[in-house]
Amino acid sequence: MSNAFSNVRTIVKRELKSYFTSPIAYVFIVIFLFLTGFLTFMLGGFFELGQASLERPFFSWHPWLYLFLVPAIGMRLWSEERRLGTLELLFTMPITPWQAIVGKFVASWLFLALTLILTFPIVITVNYLGNPDNGIILTAYIGSFLMGGAYLALSCITSAMTRNQVVSFIISVVLCFMLILAGLPAVSTFILDVLGAGGWLADLVGNFSVLTHFSGFEKGVLDSRSIIFFLSIIIFSLFTTGVILRSHRAG
Template identity: 45%
Template sequence: MTRTSAIFRRELSGYFTTPLAYVFIVIFLVLAGVLAFFVGNFFDRGQADLQSFFVFHPWLYLVLIPALSMRLWAEERKSGTIELFLTLPIRLSEAVIGKFLAAWCFAGIALLLTFPFWITVNVLGDPDNGMILAGYLASWLMAGAVLAIGAAVSAGTKNQVIAFVVTAALVFVLAVAGTPTVLGLLQGWAPSSVIRAVAGASLFGHFTAITRGVVDLRDLVYFLSIMVAFLAANAIIIDLKKAD
């Protein structure tokens, strides 16, 4: 536990010693604002909620989170510090979890910094704050799932650009899995169990379910199992492929 927290603290403070943290947060806040106001018609909808804000988060994460996760392991490989890191008396699980939690916590900080939106809707109207809380939870879970996928991809390469592109592609596939277009393509030839499985695997589907204000156990389990599965994959990839 103390070792995981040592890794966690090193990683988290690592974000803030480089411009990465500030660039990421600024771009995240600006894009979230621009999308909510101009594309989502935050004001014109005339409703005191944050739906038009949360609805774009999956797309934002599709682009921004891989930028955060790409360095997790690829940078250690590139600079050779992975050899130092993994010959310290730590378990591989502690290394994987410490790194992931730091990145997830950082994403949480960026998300919390969107609090002016929450203040704005509370000043302008009388929103359902429970629903907004659920929206934040959904957004944070979504970020965690994308980060876990990105961490596993980053574990397999020393090239951060490759890590970024592959993660974004994987997340895109998981994202569009539940859309009518994809399901329509499967309709007619694939067995209904496959269609149900593809629809159920959709990141956006589970995200939207929670943002509606209903925190269903199945959606929580979905996000947590994505994280656990990809973190396990992360550990296996590191273990199999340490040298190069």
């Protein structure tokens, strides 16, 4: 067991290092911080709202921001290994495919966490200007982190499917967009009015949306169902990644 842990740690270490030896990490962090700032202060109207809260001006953008930025981190995870041929090295090492899959995922998730932590100036700003409920902000951060993990895990699947990073990026954006779409009012209205289906179907579809589950976190609610929702997307996606990688090798 300790062996499994140290193998995962070795892979996490390598992956994280490789983020920072290439420009990807820096470009990503800068763009992420720039966009969050822009969305919060310009489009989100942080000052105009006059509220000591980050829910609307800051966190409500996250599902949309992640839509494009998270697949950009995830797209290279496996497609790069396949393109370089290092997959063959990795899978002939004395480690299980699981350790490699989990290691690579955790590394990219940690990188996302780091980026999220670097948005701290906004927390300082809102605390300086007023008296926000910092508990709510913390749960919203946790929710955002879990949601990012779910997006990342989906990107893992698409990057395992192809050796072309662009294809991987586009497919994962589409997949993640569907997770957002399911929770939009327009979709539930469509189900209720046009399809004439019962409210149960609208609820069911809505429950598959990251928006539905993220909104609880934004309001400061740590709902175990939402946590399970995000974690199950992650576990399911990593499992699927494993199946896809195995089927490639089985030919």
